[in-house]
Amino acid sequence: MEKPVVFIRNFEAGIYLESFLVAAVASLLAIRLFLQITGYPQIGGGELHIAHMLWGGLLMLASIITLLSFLSKASARLAAILGGIGFGTFIDEVGKFVTSDHNYFFQPAVALIYVTFILIYLATRAIQTKRNYSPQEYLVNALREMEEAALHDLDEEERGRSLLYLERSSPDNPLVASLRDSLARTAAVPVPTNPWQLTRIKLFVKSLYHYVSGFWWFPLIVVAFFVAQLIINVVYAFVLVFFIGLGWEQILDVRVVRAVAERMKNLSFTDSAELGSSLLSGFFVLCGVIRIQRSKLLAFRMFERSILVSIFLTQVFAFYKEQFSALLGLFLNIAVLIALQFMIDRERLKAVTSDK
Incomplete structure (x- = not known):
């Protein structure tokens, strides 16, 4: 008899996490933009001030109630979006709760928010990849896919995933054969041709990237990009140490090792940390x-x-110093990371096929 598993991992957790993080970041940026445009209005009167973190708490509560009350994938996706909006609204005011004077504009707050999002992502990834999936987890996830059959909404992709999960489940479990027979008798609906907006954007970007990456010059551009990044890092280190650490009026007074060591003392912790990570x-x-x-x-x-x-170290200090103006660099790094992961998958596939 198999040992019961207390925590069954959801194979689609990555999709919900993606929706959660996108909603959280979007709500946070929307709030900051709205407050900037409207001059930071106060909801309430006199001594009464209704902080928008309260609305974030209500949205997170609505997310939890939705998860506890409904079973469908659509409700789980809605809960992820509501929870993301609520969390973004809530954490936007973190500056007020880490300072004695309740300073919303506390400079390190943006870096704290960024680190929090990174930790959420890493924790979720660790849960999903820490150990191999068990046969029980494959079976339970196959059952979750079968929920769509009960709703007469099982498409061919979901049927394929269900069969794959059943193949990796324990063959001794009587449910496996029963579910496989049920899938064979269940009529599948066509795959949706009009997916929701985020999925449509992802499919477009993926197809565009598949097309562009097929050209011979694409890897050369990637290499050129990183060579340029290397040059920028070297120039940045030089400027940070010699210009910021020393000062323009003393640049010509250079005595190599001792002088550099002295200049490093003039750098702040964030400058030194950003220099080291760069x-x-x-x-x-x-x-x-x-x-x-x-x-x-x-x-x-x-x-x-x-x-x-760059994402996990350098950007933290960039957000500390520059706050939301560092978003452009973050988006660029994420785009390059996605491109690299795709290229790594392609090269790994080439290596596997060449070994056969």
Whole structure:
């Protein structure tokens, strides 16, 4: 008899997390933009002030009630979006609750928000990838796919996933054979041709990327991008140490090692940390450039590590100093990371097929 599993992982958790994070970031940015445009109005009168974090709490409560009350995938997706909007609205006011004077404009608040989103993403990824899925988890997820059959909404993709999960379930479980027979007798509906907006955008970007990445010059552009990034990191380190750390009037007075050490003392912690993470990112880029002729796969993995260092380290300090103006760099890093992961998958597939 199989040992019962207390926590059954949902194979579609990544989709819901994506909706949650997108909704959270969008709501946070929308609130900041609205407050900036309207001059930060106060809801309430006199000593009464209704903080918008309360609305965030209500939306998160609505999300929990939706999850507890309904079973369909549509309700789970709605709960993820409501929860994301609520969480973004809630955490926007974190500055008020980490300062003694309730300072909404506390400079490190944006960095704290960014780190929180990163930790949510990493925690969810760890839950999904920490260990292999068990036969019980495959069976339970197959049952969840079968919910669509009960609603007369099972399409061919969902049927295919259900059959795949059943193949990886324990054959000794009597439910496996019964579910496989039920799937064979259930009529599938056509795959939706008009998916919801985020899915439509993802499909468009994916198809566009598949098309562009097929050209011979695409890897060259990626390599050129990272070489340019390496040069920028080196120039940034030079400017940070010699211009900011020392000052323009003393630039000509250079005594190499001792002078550099003295200048480093003049840098703030955030400048030093951003410098260190930028140099580490540049080191991985250099490793990738060196290995590009020998192995594209190894080179792309080095580039991926460089981008991950930028996202998880450098951007934290960028948000601390620049606040929301650092979003452009974050979006660029995420776009490059997605591109690299696709290229790594392609190179890995080539390596597997060439070994056969």
